[in-house]
Amino acid sequence: MAGIEALGTVVDNHLIGPDVYRMELAVPEIAAAAQPGTFVHLQLTGGSSHILRRPFGIAGADTTHGTITVIYRLVGEGTRLMAALPNGSTLSCLGPLGRGFTLTDKPAVLIGGGTGMAPLLFLADRLGGRNTTVIVGGKTASEVFWTDWLSQGRVLATTDDGTAGHKGFAVDILAEAIQAAGAAMVYACGPQIMMEKAAAIAAECGCSCEVSLESYMGCGTGGCLGCVVDGRDGKRYKVCHDGPVFPAEEVFFHA
Amino acid sequence: MLETSLCGVTMKSPVIAASGTFGFGLEYADYVDLNKVGAISVKGLSLQPRRGNDGRRICETPSGMLNCIGLENPGVQVFVQDILPQLQQYDVPVMANISGASVGEYGEMAAILDRDGIDFLEVNISCPNVQNGCLAFGVDCASAAAVTDIVKKNTTKPVIVKLTPNVTDITEVAKAVEAAGADGISLINTLLGMAIDVDTWKPLMGNRFGGLSGPAVKPVAVRMVYQVAQAVSIPVVGMGGIMTGRDAAEFMLAGATAVSVGTATLADPRAIAHITTELEAYGRDKGLQHISDIVGKCQ
Numbered sequence: 001m002a003g004i005e006a007l008g009t010v011v012d013n014h015l016i017g018p019d020v021y022r023m024e025l026a027v028p029e030i031a032a033a034a035q036p037g038t039f040v041h042l043q044l045t046g047g048s049s050h051i052l053r054r055p056f057g058i059a060g061a062d063t064t065h066g067t068i069t070v071i072y073r074l075v076g077e078g079t080r081l082m083a084a085l086p087n088g089s090t091l092s093c094l095g096p097l098g099r100g101f102t103l104t105d106k107p108a109v110l111i112g113g114g115t116g117m118a119p120l121l122f123l124a125d126r127l128g129g130r131n132t133t134v135i136v137g138g139k140t141a142s143e144v145f146w147t148d149w150l151s152q153g154r155v156l157a158t159t160d161d162g163t164a165g166h167k168g169f170a171v172d173i174l175a176e177a178i179q180a181a182g183a184a185m186v187y188a189c190g191p192q193i194m195m196e197k198a199a200a201i202a203a204e205c206g207c208s209c210e211v212s213l214e215s216y217m218g219c220g221t222g223g224c225l226g227c228v229v230d231g232r233d234g235k236r237y238k239v240c241h242d243g244p245v246f247p248a249e250e251v252f253f254h255a
Numbered sequence: 256m257l258e259t260s261l262c263g264v265t266m267k268s269p270v271i272a273a274s275g276t277f278g279f280g281l282e283y284a285d286y287v288d289l290n291k292v293g294a295i296s297v298k299g300l301s302l303q304p305r306r307g308n309d310g311r312r313i314c315e316t317p318s319g320m321l322n323c324i325g326l327e328n329p330g331v332q333v334f335v336q337d338i339l340p341q342l343q344q345y346d347v348p349v350m351a352n353i354s355g356a357s358v359g360e361y362g363e364m365a366a367i368l369d370r371d372g373i374d375f376l377e378v379n380i381s382c383p384n385v386q387n388g389c390l391a392f393g394v395d396c397a398s399a400a401a402v403t404d405i406v407k408k409n410t411t412k413p414v415i416v417k418l419t420p421n422v423t424d425i426t427e428v429a430k431a432v433e434a435a436g437a438d439g440i441s442l443i444n445t446l447l448g449m450a451i452d453v454d455t456w457k458p459l460m461g462n463r464f465g466g467l468s469g470p471a472v473k474p475v476a477v478r479m480v481y482q483v484a485q486a487v488s489i490p491v492v493g494m495g496g497i498m499t500g501r502d503a504a505e506f507m508l509a510g511a512t513a514v515s516v517g518t519a520t521l522a523d524p525r526a527i528a529h530i531t532t533e534l535e536a537y538g539r540d541k542g543l544q545h546i547s548d549i550v551g552k553c554q
Binding site for chain 1: 283285312317318320523524
């Protein structure tokens with residue numbers, strides 16, 4: 001499905017964690033069509049100095065108020081420009097783009113780290129909390145603020161330094177969480193190494209696993225082949241069009 | 256206002272979708288009425304399928320971007336069998352963009368593509384992102400002429416040769432391909448560039464270098480189109496950073512019969528439609544009978 005291009009109005013844009021901002025945009029057409037795992041491609045300025053859009057996994061869609069949420073970390077000039085936008089500013093939004101998560105009625109575990117948590121917030125919301133366990137991983141207590149944004153299901157946190165939740169990596173408690181929930185599905189989004197380990201553990205536990213990949217993108221619409229990754233059996237996948245969510249075995253085939 | 260004849264092919268507008276930025280056109284059918292596009296130059300084809308480059312392929316730069324896709328494509332046979340029939344459902348001229356690793360490969364591809372549904376060949380002798388061939392043919396007049404010659408001998412279609420700006424004097428290469436029988440010239444392909452991550456001290460691009468495109472290259476492109484249009488008598492297709500209808504007009508004033516829109520599509524999948532509309536409005540505002548009236552009018 002083609003993305004919808006529409007002007008979004010910033011209705012909220014504030015710091016929610018270390019260098020991490022939450023932006024809510026009023027853009028009803030996209031909010032109505034958004035599904036967990038899909039992304040929105042934002043254009044920063046009307047001028048030509050930043051010509052490429054920036055892709056963000058949709059962190060929430062409120063169909064009542066016609067808003068979508070993106071959560072972003074300050075990493076460069078583009079995100080710094082975003083952080084400076086006051087309420088009422090407008091951005092060209094193109095979305096929802098890509099293939100999202102496969103929703104399940106069965107027990108599921110969501111595991112994420114860093115801004116990889118953003119699409120999982122939306123997923124947790126749409127799964128509705130029945131039968132969902134969310135594992136939030138971070139280096140230290142200040143990085144697991146994501147738990148404050150999760151109102152659904154069982155929520156677990158891990159930190160490398162033990163300052164919050166379980167001491168260790170998120171994947172350390174995945175097998176136990178799968179067993180406790182009787183989960184049939186694992187959804188992962190975060191650092192590549194975390195997702196690869198999560199996929200391996202899911203496979204050992206007999207669970208299906210979907211992972212959401214990140215890639216530098218050009219068009220976001222399948223035209224430029226800028227974001228391509230290797231797939232199983234010599235395939236090439238466009239992250240923007242064939243993903244960003246993939247069955248783990250399709251993209252972590254060599255793991 | 257916009258109907259354009261390019262190398263004997265009638266197009267509804269002079270605005271062409273540039274190779275590598277519009278997929279095979281089908282990817283954009285939900286965004287743009289393909290029947291209203293001047294022509295579609297498809298993703299660059301090679302004789303055998305190519306996987307393209309590993310590592311990072313895209314990087315934004317001031318008012319532009321670098322790419323090093325590396326000609327990922329399914330190969331000319333898959334294009335002809337599986338993709339071209341779908342494209343033929345639309346009433347839009349198709350430009351088959353070809354890259355070879357040898358002079359012979361260009362000839363082979365030209366022969367395979369000498370069929371219904373193909374309206375032009377665009378001969379890419381200017382891709383900066385592949386290891387052997389391609390760019391090497393475009394920086395040397397004799398090689399450029401040899402490629403043009405073999406393609407002409409293997410096709411009945413109009414042959415447009417796409418030139419690289421990565422040369423000392425682009426008019427020399429333009430004259431060489433014209434003398435070898437080219438029906439038209441398109442320019443510019445991307446400018447070879449580089450970006451370095453100053454934190455990791457490594458190149459940002461997976462292939463170390465990449466091709467620079469976007470508004471950053473437009474003044475270079477306009478200058479080269481102007482020079483080439485003066486140096487040859489065959490039609491010129493101008494491109495390089497066109498984002499608006501007025502940008503398109505600038506290239507036409509420099510001497511381009513038609514223009515291609517590339518990087519703009521990456522920013523906005525409907526860019527080609529907007530640019531076409533804007534160009535038409537520009538023509539009306541200037542009181543033109545036909546947009547071609549401005550071609551080469553900057554003296």
